Amino acid sequence: LYHDDGHALALRDITGSYRIQDLRLDVGEDWRGRPAVGLTLGRMEGEFEVGAIEIGGAGKSFGAFNLSFLLEDQVFGGRNYTNALYLQGGGHVDAGAQGLRLAAQWSLRLSDLSYTEDGNRVIISGLQSWGQGDITVNVTRDGVQGGTRFYDGLRIGFEGLEAGYRINGMRVGSDDAPLQGGTELLLALGIYPAYDFTLDGHMTLGAGGASGEGLTINSDIHIRDGRAAVIAAPYDEGNGEQPQKGLWLTDMTYDGHVRNMTLDVTDEGLALATEESWSTMDIGNVRIGNGVDGESLGRLKIQRFEQGSTTLIKPGGAGNVCVGGAGASASACSASGGEWEMRGEEGVTIEMKNILARAQSSEKRNSLLWETNRTVDGQGRAVNGSGTRLVL
Template sequence: MQRYGWLSAFLLGSSPVWAMQALDDDGLASVSGRGGISIETAGGGWSAESLEYREDGHSLRIEGVSSRPQQPGSVSTTKIDVIDDRLHVEHQGRPNQLAVNNIGFAGSDKSFGAFRAFYTLGASLKLSGGGAEGVAGFSVDGSRLSLDAVTFYYRDNGFDLIVRNASFDAYLNNAYLDIVSGGNGSAVRLDLGDTRFVAHVGGIGLDLAHGDPGVAVTPGAPDTRHPDHARSFGQLDMDLRLGGSIRIAGGGASGEGVRLIPQITIANSLFQYRDDGVLRAENFAGVLSSQNGITLDLGEDGSGRYAQLAFQDLKLSASLGGLIIGNPSNQKIGSLALDLNFQDQGARQNWFRLRPGGDTNSGLKGITADLSWNMVSSSVSLTDNGNSMWFSGLRTHGSGQLSVDLTRSCAGGISSGCYAGSLNTQPGSGGYDGHFDGLRLGLKNVRGGYSFDGLRVGRADAPLQGGTELLVLLEVFPAYDFTLNGQLTLRPGGASGDGVRYNADFIVSDANAAITVDETGKGLWLAGTRYDMHFRDGSLDVTQNGVQLNKGTYWSTLDVHDVRWGDRAAGQSLGRIVLRRYEQGSTLSLSSGGAGALCVGGSGSNASACSASGGRWEDRGNEGLTAGLKNVFVRDGSGNPASSVSTSEKRNQLIIETDRVNGVNGSGAQLVVDNFHTSDANPTDANANSYGVRVDLNLDVAPTKVCNKGASGCPPVTPDPLGFAVNGRVHFKEINIDRIQNVHPTGGAVTSMYGIKLQNADIRANLTATPIN
């Protein structure tokens, strides 16, 4: 190549004008070296008043865009050279700040919000001509793109979501870029080759102090005006090895737009979330593919303008191997596999429409998403010590609206940016419709349902069997349809350190839940159900002992209009059930590792002792899942009315009603178990109540002994069939019941029993579901 001199280019002021300074003969005389170009870039950056993307008569407008160096006078360097017939580009950017003041639709006062990003861009590219399809296009090999020292701020109504201490690196090998033709017309195709994507997020936090435009935010130094500034949702790490291709074509679902057609593979990858403990998939693999592609369109309907993402078909297959919950040295769950298939079927379609502006009480900024989904013929499988189980025939569909906002409570006093609610209720009431501090997910008229056919054990085409009923204690039903409204508000930081704190209100109505159901839809149903659930000051942590969900203060009302046997709509009604719960400090824990070695049908800590007691010694391996539930029921101190049933929302109460007139609630006879609560039965502290009612579950896929009852003498089936094995224990120290009432629709309530105590129960059971045939 010819020798080139140094070129100095300065980006002046805030305007995107490049000024180049010519070098005289004396300056050129001092230049040494041969080949290539070196460019140094300095200056004050650039800005644009607005940028617009127009499609089908609609304009998505980005306002107040600017890019500036973090330190005045800093310089970025780019070197360009040709080595071995390849173009080499080496770029080392200066620390930069990118800002967008507003994203919305032209002519609308609503906004998706604003963002700022602090980062340093680096690149090492090796390019050559010729794509995967031949001479057209170019290839990328041995290249790297990196974003380092990343801090990202998303601003919504003056509050910030902050991503701190992040880095992103992409390593490109054997990658190609081509323009190709096909059934959807010409497209740009990126063949990923052997691409590796590495990402680290050091923490995600919130600044819920009301926005002050006059206060500058320094990257890496969170705003200290709010106590959440030092708390984090936790750390994320990904190391993904990608292959396959992505095609980008013109034309959306209708008219103009963009269509992405992914055929992406993931292999031998790592995903990890870290708090005090870890959630880790050590061998993550999968496929993301679509035949018709994912479309992006701008549109408008009766609710306003939107940006729509839609897909007629989408397949996600993923295998998460070496799953660990808790301590990195813990036993593993095994591997979890997902085979999810989304497919349009008539009115059941797959799309979501993003609209500017969130909840109506959260200002003009935020995000609202109308969504519709339809998943067919899917499955989830668990492999435990080489034994596999499939939740087969999983289907779900629905539609509704979600909103995302950063919100603030008025608990510290009414101020700009907070919302105290419109019903004059306190945050501790189930009728409270105000906001809490945090990242708020609003749910409005989400109507949907799910079901699965049953379990398959051993192989994917094994006979269907029951066993899903064993998960009802975890409120996982074989089939469920519902309408959901409410909110979930998240704050960074768990019970200690990183993690999540939350407040939530969920109202499930028009619901039907199956306790057990066969392939024809016949079974035992909780039909016509309304379920109100309220959580205050809950937390979620990943500790050395696993995932710990603390429900905080929790109260709920489950009102089942009909317990039906047979069809969920027309089956025989067994009556009505109402269950109210009031709990404080109840928890759910999950950890890797199942039952291990245990004695079935006897007692003993080893095989010989178990056999001597009449039991059978089984070793279910070192993989599996352990779940622990602790429910601490609290006594309602509001009193026990003598001739009526208490209607306090924070109370533990069970009502069974039968013989209703024309199915009208309150017209039949009722049996009421009223104001039950747990106790530690501590003679030195009558108020001690931390033990609660505990349910310990070990979940495994393991072989078990089964005999053939249809044959003489019930001979054992050989080899031992695989099954879904649940080893359970229910234990408590004391349950108190204030009273049991009998209620007649005309005669009123009469207390039949006072002051009942149940003490020191310890019930153990071992159940294994295997195919009947």
């Protein structure tokens, strides 16, 4: 799939199938009346499987991946969504007359994702997603133009992208295994069990990594009107869809910035190194129960500033381990009162070093704010900054 200075990222034993109904190509207008070449889809279902994901010099495997999906018109949150792509000339307005603009709308009615390593399988069940907005594509040069900061590389921009997704639950073993919780474990990967948001910003992919080939990433992301679940019950337990209940982060805004993050395929695995990153997440209400009007625990504001942080993602998990004892062999482990477990060769090992840097400004710093007892405005909304605050 990808070579970086002689190191390969490979997808092996790929299989799959798909079926398409009512795929149309027309010259017309998008939903905002802009001239475009439109590609619309009535229905598409299929399955895609990768038998092994290998990386690094030893050719070790993360395991296997499977995706089944159904793209079809559906109503989410009282709004109709379809699958359409409208191609227009011109990207970001400050990047010049050339480029591409894609007015996109999608409706992923149902999808299951599964991950298998050493014969053990976990399934993310009942994934649904929907959205609508503009995606721009430009090749840009480092500098400021028209008041917008650009970077060397391929710039993928997002303008007013209103989107969301939700996960019904997890299954272990087979597709018909009992639905269970556990989606909150995805938080370790930065994935919420359910999330609605409006996205603006960009991600620019430049050539060259930390040394030689690779990628350099610069990005500025702004999210508004966010509502994310930290813990969420299934939206459908077999008796029809129902509002998800759980612990929610609502009325949320997020500003995130990444500077010169390099991505390289190395002999050990996938290496990421970030020169500098900072972000602010302002959560208007932490709610329990319903994500719209559940009881509020107050406001949270989290600021994060890092310099020189690194991550290494390596194939292969725990391997052979001694549980409850000590020893490098089965006999030594047993002699110490432990249990020797052979957990196989596949899996994922992640090494992380996060460096929280000293504050440089009101935006670039590490802090946590909790605010309660806020006053409300004429529309009954809490006014940030008017209550009692605890600040770290």
